Amino acid sequence: MNIEKFLQQKASECVEALYGPVAEGQLQIQKTRKEFEGDYTLVVFPLLKLSRKSPEQTATEIGAYLVEHCPELRGYNVIKGFLNLVLDGSFWAARFAEIVADPKYGFAPSTGRTIMVEYSSPNTNKPLHLGHIRNNLLGYSVSQILAANGHRVIKVNLVNDRGIHICKSMLAWQKYGNGETPESSGMKGDHLVGKYYVEFDKHYKAEIKALMAQGMSEEEAKHQAPIIREAQEMLRRWEAKDSEVRALWEKMNGWVYEGFDKTYKAMGVDFDKVYYESQTYLLGKNIVEEGLEKGVFFRKEDGSVWIDLTADGLDQKLLLRGDGTSVYMTQDLGTAFRRFADNNLDEMIYVVGNEQNYHFQVLKLVLKKLGYDWSDHIYHLSYGMVELPEGKMKSREGTVVDADDLIDDMVATAREMSQELGKLDGCTPQEADAVCHMVGLGALKYFILKVDPKKTMLFDPRESIDFNGNTGPFIQYTHARICSILRKAAEAGIDCGGEVAVVEYVPEEIELIKQLVDFPAVVRAAGENFSPAMIGAYVYELAKLFNGYYHDHSILREENEAVRRMRLQLCREVARIIATGMKLLGIDVPERM
């Protein structure tokens, strides 16, 4: 049950009886801040116009009325314009019993809505880096959260597998690779291809420099450098379906996919459907035709097609080149159309960095102007860049943080710490590996997801990600501790099933129950805001509350059997919600660590 709504209803009846009709927004129920006594607080300032009395007097009148007419309330106190309400212990016992009885606690019933989430969308010319990690973790987590909110979610990846940048790697490999393969070099496929992308750039730069030394302008040199012309020729051959180029393309992309699969697997993300740009890049031309017919687009003398968005505060935007070939926007129009038509989508979410805000603004606007109402159901989940202390990552300057390296580092750090603390002494090597992977990735994922997606975040590789404090491992540790208690209880043959025993709760127990009660509302809010960070903050708070409780109160040593049983049940529910919440972030929790 939603307690805020419940109290709002009660307060509404009360105020109506005392002062007359009230509007919805005038009744503000919020959780009472820790430093005051009470569970929920009614802010009475908005009601003063109705009551025509002082804040204190109004609050006192409402409080007295509520306590008299609402058996769930045990008492109230007034501080300035704030009416703090204290709920009865039996009320919390009832809420707790509801949670225990609900195996799908926190999950909403099916909404019947279908939402597609596109994320990852890598280029196949270089390995994944830290920026991709944020994208992947966000996309996966948001998908989980939306599913928990009752939506049918289709996770898709649109792989950018064609274009001049792909040809650059291919050409460099052909020229300088000497037939090197992932097997012969022992390199992961995506890294091997990435190496040749860098190699291309090196030669390209050298050629530009040489041409400029001969007196050519930089601009011209960039166009005239033989290696770039060769790459462009390769792209033309690719588009003409030249069998030799296509074979090379397939071979090298195959290496990359093998590498990506490993990275995705290590990160624990997956997709329901993978699109390849080589198969979608011709889409959208019919939409361009349609736009021309409708007079929404116009053609310039050279044959290129544009839309004029100056009236909307934007610029003119190219939609089709003069030679009839597509640009990014063309295919995005086409794929959006195709996706809505084929999947009967209610919503389409693009997890793409905020550097493409402009692109998505245009995309939505163009579709809107064409009369497609579903453009309102396109949402660009625009996340901020991950910056290094020196600023933005630049692949050409070698300042990128490689995804595989980072994951390996995190797992290695987890292993070192575990060994230092002697945490995994009784485990088999397999169990130890699994825990180190869980903890290392938990640290990385939580570190990234706890930050509000839309904000630019900073990552300092020199200060490695923490394992103490507001971190993934802290939460995982809390879970492991609870599991340990439950294990010991089971070994001792202590039964902790059955009805929730109604007993007096200590304040820390009420706090824990309150936090558990909030879970469904947090899941809903996280879904509405596409914000894994909200789940992270919630689970951290829950873990922190539990650690304080654990420190001060004995669970297994409690002598009163009913109290001990209640405490064990509380432990079990806390562990369950921690695990559930972390799952929504894509983070696994260990049973021991």
Added chain:
RNA sequence: GGUCUCAUAGUUCAAGGGAUAGAACGGAAGUUUCCUAAACUUUAAAUCCCAGUUCGAGUCUGGGUGAGACUACCA
């Protein structure tokens, strides 16, 4: 130049117009004969500047300052 985003302890992050701005790391000081000390407790430390709206502003509005992104017939 134009459009947009951001600005909170030394650092990294929180705060649906509400009370004395929360955490964590780092700093200082403590806690283990007792369910895992990757824990717990205590402590010092912050809303970029100037106006405005409001009973009430970190939050909304205007102006400034600073940082970043975008403004390709690349994707």
